[in-house]
Amino acid sequence: MTLYLAAHHVQKRYGRHVALQDASLTMHQGEVLALLGPNGAGKTTFIKILATLLTKDAGDVQILGHDLDREPEAIRHLLGYVGQDTERSAYARLTVAENLRFFGRLRGLSRAQIEQRIEKLAHDFDFTANLDKLFVTLSGGQKQTVVIMRALLHDPPLVYLDEPTKGLDPIIARKIRTFLCRLVREEGKSLLLTSHILSEVDEMADRVALIQGGRIPIVGHPDELKAAIGATEFVEVEKAALPPAIVDKILGLEPVLLCLERNHGWLAFGVSDIMTGAEAIIRVLREEGVVAGFRHHSATLEDAFIYHIGELDERFER
């Protein structure tokens, strides 16, 4: 597997605020790597540094054999970048095709190359019918598609996408995911993306890098991250119905391994076995006369995220 990106010990401060403490990451050809972390963890900062849009304070970054500090121009030709500011990534009063031609020229592509790329991208993204529409008249999902097409105009091997489906309806988001996955599968491109939609990451990512406090302490396949929780099944009970003493009693049960607090009002108890775990928890609820919502699910990437971020918080005493 060809190494596309190797970032070592990257550091970045904004004034006195440390955004990246010591971030290291590698990426290979044909992989989708998702950078996950809580708000403010440093994801956008890291991606902008890798995209030559921000300078780092320390660290070493090599992208397809080029050094980020010494050869930023060469690196820019190898990258596509889709940032979060969709509205300002194209000219409102130009059509889609005019925008793409303009950005193609900025990239130094010839007229013939530009027309060829526009035709291919519009075909691949099922967008031909929209090429003559003004950017300002497009829907949010269509605008995002234009921004992604813009990033792919020069056919870069490596593409960074900062929350590519943020704010889009599930159907458009799925369509964009399908296009992106095809780029990886059929064209061997590598994608580095951030997303807060963990089901999307679980579906797309070959590896997930967890960023917390400006470090990247955990990298692995989504299934590895889930397996590391130590529980494959969860019994959920409505949090509002459970006094702390009963939570402790449940945590003392033999089949109950851990408890994760999900942010939508449920406590999720990880169990070694769903049948014995659920039975034991129901027995406690009956004994204590608790009437509460009750459901179960198999471990998800969201559980893994909550588990690992909680562990990292403890480890770094944040």
Ligand SMILES: Nc1ncnc2c1ncn2[C@@H]1O[C@H](COP(=O)(O)OP(=O)(O)OP(=O)(O)O)[C@@H](O)[C@H]1O
């Ligand atoms: N221009 C800036 N000046 C000062 N502080 C900044 C600046 N940009 C980001 N920060 C701070 O640096 C930290 C990392 O920000 P960053 O945007 O990289 O996080 P993020 O992981 O992308 O967050 P989110 O998930 O909310 O998009 C945050 O604490 C943020 O407030």
